[in-house]
Amino acid sequence: xxxxxxxxxxxxxxxxxxxxxxxxxxxxxxxxxxxxxxxxxxxxxxxxxxxxxxxxxxxxxxxxxxxxxxxxxxxxxxxxxxxxxxxxxxxxxxxxxxxxxxxxxxxxxx
Amino acid sequence: xxxxxxxxxxxxxxxxxxxxxxxxxxxxxxxxxxxxxxxxxxxxxxxxxxxxxxxxxxxxxxxxxxxxxxxxxxxxxxxxxxxxxxxxxxxxxxxxxxxxxxxxxxxxxxxxxxxxxxxxxxxxxxxxxxxxxxxxxxxxxxxxxxxxxxxxxxxxxxxxxxxxxxxxxxxxxxxxxxxxxxxxxxxxxxxxxxxxxxxxxxxxxxxxxxxxxxxxxxxxxxxxxxxxxxxxxxxxxxxxxxxxxxxxxxxxxxxxxxxxxxxxxxxxxxxxxxxxxxxxxxxxxxxxxxxxxxxxxxxxxxxxxxxxxxxxxxxxxxxxxxxxxxxxxxxxxxxxxxxxxxxxxxxxxxxxxxxxxxxxxxxxxxxxxxxxxxxxxxxxxxxxxxxxxxxxxxxxxxxxxxxxxxxxxxxxxxxxxxxxxxxxxxxxxxxxxxxxxxxxxxxxxxxxxxxxxxxxxxxxxxxxxxxxxxxxxxxxxxxxxxxxxxxxxxxxxxxxxxxxxxxxxxxxxxxx
Numbered sequence: 001x002x003x004x005x006x007x008x009x010x011x012x013x014x015x016x017x018x019x020x021x022x023x024x025x026x027x028x029x030x031x032x033x034x035x036x037x038x039x040x041x042x043x044x045x046x047x048x049x050x051x052x053x054x055x056x057x058x059x060x061x062x063x064x065x066x067x068x069x070x071x072x073x074x075x076x077x078x079x080x081x082x083x084x085x086x087x088x089x090x091x092x093x094x095x096x097x098x099x100x101x102x103x104x105x106x107x108x109x110x
Numbered sequence: 111x112x113x114x115x116x117x118x119x120x121x122x123x124x125x126x127x128x129x130x131x132x133x134x135x136x137x138x139x140x141x142x143x144x145x146x147x148x149x150x151x152x153x154x155x156x157x158x159x160x161x162x163x164x165x166x167x168x169x170x171x172x173x174x175x176x177x178x179x180x181x182x183x184x185x186x187x188x189x190x191x192x193x194x195x196x197x198x199x200x201x202x203x204x205x206x207x208x209x210x211x212x213x214x215x216x217x218x219x220x221x222x223x224x225x226x227x228x229x230x231x232x233x234x235x236x237x238x239x240x241x242x243x244x245x246x247x248x249x250x251x252x253x254x255x256x257x258x259x260x261x262x263x264x265x266x267x268x269x270x271x272x273x274x275x276x277x278x279x280x281x282x283x284x285x286x287x288x289x290x291x292x293x294x295x296x297x298x299x300x301x302x303x304x305x306x307x308x309x310x311x312x313x314x315x316x317x318x319x320x321x322x323x324x325x326x327x328x329x330x331x332x333x334x335x336x337x338x339x340x341x342x343x344x345x346x347x348x349x350x351x352x353x354x355x356x357x358x359x360x361x362x363x364x365x366x367x368x369x370x371x372x373x374x375x376x377x378x379x380x381x382x383x384x385x386x387x388x389x390x391x392x393x394x395x396x397x398x399x400x401x402x403x404x405x406x407x408x409x410x411x412x413x414x415x416x417x418x419x420x421x422x423x424x425x426x427x428x429x430x431x432x433x434x435x436x437x438x439x440x441x442x443x444x445x446x447x448x449x450x451x452x453x454x455x456x457x458x459x460x461x462x463x464x465x466x467x468x469x470x471x472x473x474x475x476x477x478x479x480x481x482x483x484x485x486x487x488x489x490x491x492x493x494x495x496x497x498x499x500x501x502x503x504x505x506x507x508x509x510x511x512x513x514x515x516x517x518x519x520x521x522x523x524x525x526x527x528x529x530x531x532x533x534x535x536x537x538x539x540x541x542x543x544x545x546x547x548x549x550x551x552x553x554x555x556x557x558x559x560x561x562x563x564x565x566x567x568x569x570x571x572x573x574x575x576x577x578x579x580x581x582x583x584x585x586x587x588x589x590x591x592x593x594x595x596x597x598x599x600x601x602x603x604x605x606x607x608x609x610x611x612x613x614x615x616x617x618x619x620x621x622x
Binding site: 001002013014015057059060065066082092094104107108109110 | 161304305315316318321322330362365547548581582584585
């Protein structure tokens with residue numbers, strides 16, 4: 001099902017992930033989050049931006065541990081844990097945050 | 111959280127009254143044709159303006175399906191016997207976690223098998239060809255394929271029902287055959303087949319490229335050194351190492367899996383063992399098993415052989431992964447052997463729990479069990495280890511060895527109630543290629559028997575943590591047990607417990 005963002009149409013797969021990762025723009029995240037009744041705060045954006053930077057370099061989302069460490073460095077040690085990330089992204093930082101960031105879904109036994 | 115009913119935990123096991131059709135709405139996403147073709151299957155797509163494209167059965171699907179069924183009946187003697195030998199005694203009916211959790215009678219193992227058996231009878235038996243109604247035989251139609259697609263993805267191939275079957279009918283083999291037939295007519299499952307595609311193109315289920323893997327391992331070296339001031343190594347592609355460790359790629363990515371990986375590395379460090387991971391075989395899992403494809407299972411297994419040869423190792427050790435251990439322990443030699451180039455003084459392959467227990471028994475590890483005193487631990491037997499493999503050199507080693515490892519590093523251990531452990535263990539609810547979000551309802555309902563047994567152990571014995579040696583089990587539990595009020599961090603890797611209790615030479619513990 002395509003999503004509409006700023007008058008443009010973006011193709012997504014069955015689970016709502018962008019099909020063409022290169023097309024992503026920040027408002028895609030806002031629109032996807034709104035569809036799940038979520039408002040994106042600055043801290044959400046820290047996660048989304050880190051995911052995109054990491055993906056640019058490594059062609060995959062970071063491991064949970066790598067993500068928590070990076071977020072701890074950016075937002076303070078008390079936020080560098082998966083509990084905080086689940087508060088931000090209740091459906092799981094690995095999957096929900098990746099979707100908003102325009103990354104493919106991590107697959108396998110995770 | 112969920113738009114379906116989460117079953118209630120009960121103190122005693124309750125066999126539900128069947129409710130027809132509760133799960134017929136559920137079936138997983140179909141694999142795209144390009145992923146089908148990567149696995150030597152076929153697929154057909156119909157584009158729809160402004161909507162998701164539809165993946166449909168290929169032309170001539172009916173005859174192709176029957177032909178494939180005939181091929182499998184000829185190739186696998188077990189499948190032929192299982193099609194003929196069921197006497198409808200009913201022993202299996204209440205043994206399936208998916209039936210217990212969903213109440214859908216088609217999730218009784220016998221009924222699920224009969225979805226395929228009825229078609230088998232129509233095309234392959236004398237009575238079914240001429241008197242179909244008398245023997246419950248039916249034509250293969252698109253509706254039947256859809257019913258197969260739904261219910262053969264509501265079986266985790268855990269084989270608990272087979273333990274109770276007086277004829278030893280192996281339900282998993284029937285499910286695998288059904289999936290293999292469907293994959294040949296355009297109805298492969300997205301989750302399994304796309305993952306196998308990633309193994310072929312990138313090297314593992316996750317799609318973790320070599321550069322990212324190296325980054326994760328370097329990060330772990332930094333973390334461990336930061337934590338305990340010991341330079342524990344996580345070597346990658348080290349030629350001439352003694353041991354090649356193959357482990358599920360979830361161990362590089364997810365929690366608590368990665369804590370298990372740290373545990374393996376500490377054991378190797380403490381015993382001065384030369385070991386390496388491989389970027390070519392950066393995945394132990396073999397989803398070829400789940401879809402019943404001998405060819406894909408073999409192709410995936412060959413990566414491990416090639417990696418072992420390229421790196422010049424003497425031994426192969428498997429990390430904590432349930433079905434990988436089945437493929438490794440039971441089929442590796444047939445699929446990718448002979449392994450005559452490895453050191454024959456050790457099992458080929460060896461399980462990490464065997465390796466660690468040996469070192470514990472020889473006193474080579476410095477263990478302080480009291481470091482796990484904040485926990486009372488129980489152990490979940492993963493189905494592919496418990497019912498489809500062995501471990502060590504005696505029957506039942508697969509039950510004793512992981513428990514012996516836990517008991518060597520923890521003071522407080524209790525088993526869950528009999529009938530839910532050892533070879534009667536209940537599936538985590540996400541095995542056999544069903545660990546996907548599109549089957550979440552099934553996963554939530556199917557965990558019921560395991561969650562009930564765990565809950566009883568919590569209430570009666572004060573259990574705080576459940577350990578497992580399977581990546582799927584760990585992911586399913588951390589994701590789904592919270593629906594029943596448990597927390598994610600109650601699930602631990604067995605080698606995470608080892609990691610907590612082990613004291614390495616020169617270790618300096620952080621001050622809290």
